[in-house]
Amino acid sequence: MNITREDKDQLNSVVKINIEKDDYSPKVDKVLKDYRKTANIPGFRKGMVPMGMIKKQYGQAVLVDEVNKLLQDSLNSYITEEKLDILGNPLPKPQDDLNWDADDYTFEFELGLAPEFDVTLEDKGPVTYYNISADEEMIDNQIKTIQRQYGKLVTQDEVKEEFTVVGTFHNEDEGIENEATFKVEDIDGKTNKKELLGAKVGDQVTLKSNKLFKDDDVLANHLGIEKDKAEGLKVDLTFTIKEINEQVLAELNQELFDKAFGEGEVTSEKEAREKIAEQSKQTFQQQGDQQFFNDVTEHLIEKANMDLPSEFLQKWLQTQGEKQLTEEEAKEEYEKSEKGIKYQLIEAKIAKDHDLKVEVEDVKKVAKEKIKMQMMQFGQMDFPEDQMDGIVQNLMSNQEQVRQFSEEVMVQKLLGLYKEKMKVDEKEVTYKEFVDTIYK
DSSP states (O other): OEEEEEESSSSEEEEEEEEOHHHHHHHHHHHHHHHHHHOOOTTSOTTOSOHHHHHHHHHHHHHHHHHHHHHHHHHHHHHHHTTOOEEEEEEEOOOTTOOTTSSOEEEEEEEEEOOOOOOOSTTOOOEEEEEEEOOHHHHHHHHHHHHHHTSEEEEOSBOOTTOEEEEEEEETTTTEEEEEEEEGGGOOOHHHHHHHTTOBTTOEEEEESTTSSSSHHHHHHHHTSOHHHHTTOOOEEEEEEEEEEEEEOOOSSHHHHHHHHOTTTOOSHHHHHHHHHHHHHHHHHHHHHHHHHHHHHHHHHHHHOOOOOHHHHHHHHHTSSSSOOOHHHHHHHHHHHHHHHHHHHHHHHHHHHTTOOOOHHHHHHHHHHHHHHHHHHTTOOSOOHHHHHHHHHHHHTOHHHHHHHHHHHHHHHHHHHHHHHSOEEEEEEEHHHHHHHHOO
16 A cells, blocks of 8 residues: 655645555455355355355445545544644545456545644733623612512502503404513503503503514513514504502612622622622623633634635535535535634644643533532522532533533633733723623
8 A cells, every 4th residue: 555645735635545456355355254154145055155156246345345444544544643634524536437346446535734823822912801890870770670579569450650560462363362461661652551551450451563562572472472473563452451560679678688698798788789799790700701702712813814725625514414515505604614713723722832621620610610500590509519429420421511511611721821821901891881892
């Protein structure tokens, strides 16, 4: 066997593999002999079928199979030994005129090579890191939310602006018959709100579906219909009022503070506002980290200025998946994934250069954090360690779950490295300012 490589350019190579009869014939002969031992052909005892008949019936199929195995093994070994950093998988060049009756064969494979590039974090930047905080309006709203959460509903006789109503929407022609609960302030149109205000339990009021609520999702949910049907719906709806409730806010006192923040943690409204600001900052840090990571990713891709074997990768994409893509579809798919491929290469190089590794204990730690957060949502603050270990063990047996946790670990390690090595411009912003800046 002889393997040679021709580099078309820095990103594309062709590997030629010459296979001679001596390379494959011993394996072919062994397989055929095994077939002969077990072949069940009428007129012959098992193991006594003439070899010529075995070769005639199975010979070419076995030959093709063994040559293909030999090809894959030798090509993989060659790529490993030559330390070729390839993208995608090798693509065999078409050979419509291949003569399997010959003794020797030649095969060619196209390779797409990863580009060579350097990544130096120290001279990259500056990249903005947003320290996000809650503004006074957001803290006010959170205080009100806490008051509502621990407040109480008081039944009322007549609908007023800040009350909540429960009732049934009806329209026979559209097949609408659905009970809904909503706040009067959620009503969008002035005419609809005017019809509702002052109504009493048992009253039937007529409401226009057009601009009843601020968006079609809410309208569809309250009417019990699909969103597509809610879009542009212009009909009269009969709304029969079943309940009218007033949400009475809980008083800002020690009892409320203990319920909301833990006993003795907060003793005044001022401290409650400070606590909310602190908790919000911790929550917003995740968004700040994510945006910083995204910005660094864009920055590194731009500065790397690397080329990819685009034509090869588009041809390779055509061969992936159950359905073969057209040239146009493969081109479109490549354009969508080009940045991702580049960043994967950059990330792998950074991880290698800085010896960043995902250890099993790192993955288990992330799994425990996820479980604790989930348990806290159900009010279980102290989860038994032995039960925790059992759940973690189950999660670790799920390969997809482990992959997701591993990616999270690597992102955190890269994030720490970026903050340490890169020039970072920290910027203090409120959440509203952050949203306006990023999503403008």
